[in-house]
Amino acid sequence: xxxxxxxxxxxxxxxxxxxxxxxxxxxxxxxxxxxxxxxxxxxxxxxxxxxxxxxxxxxxxxxxxxxxxxxxxxxxxxxxxxxxxxxxxxxxxxxxxxxxxxxxxxxxxxxxxxxxxxxxxxxxxxxxxxxxxxxxxxxxxxxxxxxxxxxxxxxxxxxxxxxxxxxxxxxxxxxxxxxxxxxxxxxxxxxxxxxxxxxxxxxxxxxxxxxxxxxxxxxxxxxxxxxxxxxxxxxxxxxxxxxxxxxxxxxxxxxxxxxxxxxxxxxxxxxxxxxxxxxxxxxxxxxxxxxxxxxxxxxxxxxxxxx
Amino acid sequence: xxxxxxxxxxxxxxxxxxxxxxxxxxxxxxxxxxxxxxxxxxxxxxxxxxxxxxxxxxxxxxxxxxxxxxxxxxxxxxxxxxxxxxxxxxxxxxxxxxxxxxxxxxxxxxxxxxxxxxxxxxxxxxxxxxxxxxxxxxxxxxxxxxxxxxxxxxxxxxxxxxxxxxxxxxxxxxxxxxxxxxxxxxxxxxxxxxxxxxxxxxxxxxxxxxxxxxxxxxxxxxxxxxxxxxxxxxxxxxxxxxxxxxxxxxxxxxxxxxxxxxxxxxxxxxxxxxxxxxxxxxxxxxxxxxxxxxxxxxxxxxxxxxx
Numbered sequence: 210x211x212x213x214x215x216x217x218x219x220x221x222x223x224x225x226x227x228x229x230x231x232x233x234x235x236x237x238x239x240x241x242x243x244x245x246x247x248x249x250x251x252x253x254x255x256x257x258x259x260x261x262x263x264x265x266x267x268x269x270x271x272x273x274x275x276x277x278x279x280x281x282x283x284x285x286x287x288x289x290x291x292x293x294x295x296x297x298x299x300x301x302x303x304x305x306x307x308x309x310x311x312x313x314x315x316x317x318x319x320x321x322x323x324x325x326x327x328x329x330x331x332x333x334x335x336x337x338x339x340x341x342x343x344x345x346x347x348x349x350x351x352x353x354x355x356x357x358x359x360x361x362x363x364x365x366x367x368x369x370x371x372x373x374x375x376x377x378x379x380x381x382x383x384x385x386x387x388x389x390x391x392x393x394x395x396x397x398x399x400x401x402x403x404x405x406x407x408x409x410x411x412x413x414x415x416x417x418x419x420x421x422x423x424x425x426x427x428x429x430x431x432x433x434x435x436x437x438x439x440x441x442x443x444x445x446x447x448x449x450x451x452x453x454x455x456x457x458x459x460x461x462x463x464x465x466x467x468x469x470x471x472x473x474x475x476x477x478x479x480x481x482x483x484x485x486x487x488x489x490x491x492x493x494x495x496x497x498x499x500x501x502x503x504x505x506x507x508x509x510x511x512x513x514x515x516x
Numbered sequence: 517x518x519x520x521x522x523x524x525x526x527x528x529x530x531x532x533x534x535x536x537x538x539x540x541x542x543x544x545x546x547x548x549x550x551x552x553x554x555x556x557x558x559x560x561x562x563x564x565x566x567x568x569x570x571x572x573x574x575x576x577x578x579x580x581x582x583x584x585x586x587x588x589x590x591x592x593x594x595x596x597x598x599x600x601x602x603x604x605x606x607x608x609x610x611x612x613x614x615x616x617x618x619x620x621x622x623x624x625x626x627x628x629x630x631x632x633x634x635x636x637x638x639x640x641x642x643x644x645x646x647x648x649x650x651x652x653x654x655x656x657x658x659x660x661x662x663x664x665x666x667x668x669x670x671x672x673x674x675x676x677x678x679x680x681x682x683x684x685x686x687x688x689x690x691x692x693x694x695x696x697x698x699x700x701x702x703x704x705x706x707x708x709x710x711x712x713x714x715x716x717x718x719x720x721x722x723x724x725x726x727x728x729x730x731x732x733x734x735x736x737x738x739x740x741x742x743x744x745x746x747x748x749x750x751x752x753x754x755x756x757x758x759x760x761x762x763x764x765x766x767x768x769x770x771x772x773x774x775x776x777x778x779x780x781x782x783x784x785x786x787x788x789x790x791x792x793x794x795x796x797x798x799x800x801x802x803x804x805x806x807x808x809x810x811x812x813x814x815x816x817x818x819x820x821x822x823x
Binding site for chain 2: 308
C-alpha cells in the first residue's frame with residue numbers, strides 16, 4: 210500500500226479532474242501535507258494541451274486501491290465513478306461540485322462541496338481562505354479547469370464565483386484567457402483519431418426513468434459540419450447501441466463551442482420527446498438547439514421531464 | 517410551505533444541534549440571507565440551561581417538511597436522523613462533523629464537514645473565514661455546544677480546533693468556561709423527572725453486526741452512586757428491552773462527567789464481550805471503565821470489534 214495519500218478525480222477524467230487533483234497536491238504541500246495526485250484513466254486531448262503548455266507530466270495512472278489506502282476525492286463522489294476498491298479505502302476528504310449520491314464513509318471526514326461550475330473554483334477559494342500565494346503553474350491549471358467545465362464561462366452551469374476566479378487567475382497566469390481557452394478547447398475537439406463507436410462514447414451517460422433507458426452523448430467541436438460528414442456512420446453505430454442496450458432514445462449532442470449551439474442526432478422509438486422538450490421538429494433525425502451546451506442543465510432535465 | 521429556509525439539527529436534539537442551528541441563522545443573516553432555525557424534538561435540560569442563561573426562546577418545533585421545502589442541515593446528515601419528509605425536501609447545505617451515510621441529493625449543494633468534536637467549531641471557523649464579528653450571544657451558543665459535545669474538552673473526540681475555538685469564545689462570551697460549563701453539564705444530569713424506561717432512552721442507539729443486535733445507552737451524571745440507587749429497576753427495564761427488541765447485549769453507560777469515568781451495566785447473552793473489549797470482569801453485571809466517556813470513540817468500536 211502506498212504511504213502517501215492519493216488525490217484523484219473521476220474515471221474517464223476530464224480537465225477539471227486532472228488539474229484539480231494536481232492543484233490539490235500543491236495546496237496540500239503548502240499546508241505541510243504530502244499527498245500524491247494520480248489519475249484513473251487516459252488523458253484526453255484537451256488536458257494534454259494544458260500539460261504540454263506547462264511542460265509537465267500527467268499524474269501517474271492507477272487501476273485500483275488496496276484496502277485501507279488513504280484517499281482524497283476531487284470532482285466526484287459517487288463510488289461508481291471512482292477508483293476500483295473505493296469501498297474499502299479510507300476517504301479523508303472530498304472537494305466536489307456535484308450532487309451527492311452513492312457515497313458513504315465509516316468515519317468523519319473533510320467534505321467541501323459548493324454548487325459552482327468547477328471544482329477548481331472551490332480550490333481557488335481555499336488558497337484565498339488560507340492566505341496562500343497562487344503561483345503561475347497552479348493558476349494555469351485552475352484556469353484551464355474552469356475554462357473546460359464552463360466552456361469559457363458560456364455554459365449555464367457558470368456561477369459568479371467561477372467568473373471572479375477566472376478573472377484573477379488570468380492575471381496571475383499571464384495568459385489571455387480567451388485566446389488560450391479557445392486553443393485548449395479546440396485541441397479537445399480533434400476527433401480525427403476516433404472511430405464512430407469511440408466518438409459516441411467520449412462523454413456519454415445512460416439514464417433510467419421508470420424502466421425507460423435512454424442515453425445522452427456529447428462531443429465538442431468548432432465545426433458541426435465537420436462532424437456531420439460522418440452522419441451516416443454515426444447513425445449506424447447509434448442504432449447498434451440502441452439495440453444492444455435496449456434504449457428507448459439515444460441523443461448525440463454535437464456542441465459548437467464557438468457559437469454555443471448544439472446539433473443533435475436523436476434515434477430510437479421515443480424521438481417524439483424531442484419535439485415536446487425543445488419545441489423543435491427533427492429533420493432527418495436532426496435538430497439544431499440554439500443556446501444549448503450543457504447536458505446537466507439543459508439536455509437532461511428537459512428530456513427527463515418529457516420521457 | 518414556509519418561504520424561509522429551515523435550519524435544523526437531528527431528531528432528539530442535543531445542545532450542539534439546537535445551538536448550531538441558531539448560530540447558523542445568525543451567520544446567514546450576516547451574509548444577507550434570511551433563514552429560520554427550527555428543532556425536531558424537545559429541548560433537554562442541558563440545552564434549557566443555555567437558553568435560560570441567554571434569556572432566549574427555543575427555536576420552533578416542527579414535525580415534518582413539505583415537498584420542495586428548502587432546508588439546511590446541521591450536526592447530522594443521515595436521513596434516518598433527520599426531519600420526516602427530508603427525501604422530498606430541497607437540501608441547500610449541510611454543516612456537520614459526522615461520517616456521511618444514508619444521504620443523497622438530486623442537485624449540487626453546499627456541504628461542509630470537518631472531523632472535529634463539534635459542529636459549532638466549524639461554524640466558528642466560518643465566522644472567521646468570512647470576517648464576521650462574533651457577538652456575545654453566538655459566542656455563548658457556540659461555547660455551550662463545544663462544552664456539551666466534548667464534555668469540557670475531556671472527550672477523546674476533542675480536537676485542537678475545538679480547544680482553540682473554545683478559548684477564543686470564552687473571552688468574547690465573558691464567561692469562565694469551567695464554571696459555566698460544569699453548571700451547564702450538571703443541569704443536563706438531573707435525572708429526577710425520568711422514569712427508568714425514559715432514562716435508558718435519553719441517549720440510546722441500536723447497532724447491528726452480522727445479525728447480532730446490541731444497544732448502547734448513555735447518561736451523564738455528577739454522581740454515579742446516585743444513579744445506581746435505581747440499579748434494580750434499571751436492570752428490570754433493560755431486561756425487558758432486551759426481550760422486546762431481541763438484543764444480544766445492552767450496555768448502559770453511566771458517565772461521571774466530573775471524573776471522566778463510566779460505570780456500565782451490561783446485560784444479555786453476550787456480556788462476555790465486555791471482558792475482552794475492556795479487560796474488566798463484570799461484578800453484579802457492572803464494571804467501572806476508567807477514562808471512558810465517549811460512545812463513538814471508545815464504547816462502540818471496542819464492543820463492535822469483539823461481538
